[in-house]
Amino acid sequence: MVMTLKAVTPGQRVIVQKLTGQGEIKRRLMDMGIIPGTEIQVQKVAPLGDPVEIKFKGYNLSLRWKEAENILVEAKVAVP
Template identity: 65%
Template sequence: MKTLKTAKCGETVVVQKLDGEGALRRRIMDMGITKGTSIYVRKVAPLGDPVEITVRGYELSIRKGDAENILVE
């Protein structure tokens, strides 16, 4: 299974699972990223950090470290 970090620009993926514990997991869920949610990868910064995504109709920038904890299909 791949992570959001490895998703390519212009790709639409679906969240399968959230890794991480406690506050990190809670913060990701508070951003609207939950199991079954579609995420469109809009841009990836030249050095890979941050990743700009569209989730639930709004734009969001997420750190590479956080994107590693989001397993997608």
């Protein structure tokens, strides 16, 4: 099921499917390394919901909700 990064709960791992933003926002996300195929784990969400802290490629990053809603992800399937 494809959803935005905003819908992901803390602790959940997802795979980036697509960036929907245009122009500067999309370019900024790509420059940070958030590209299709990247695995992301949501670490924390601030009490008022903004920002959200994610972990990917070995480092933590905080994103605003406005940025997170431009990232389409799919839940990572656990391999037994």
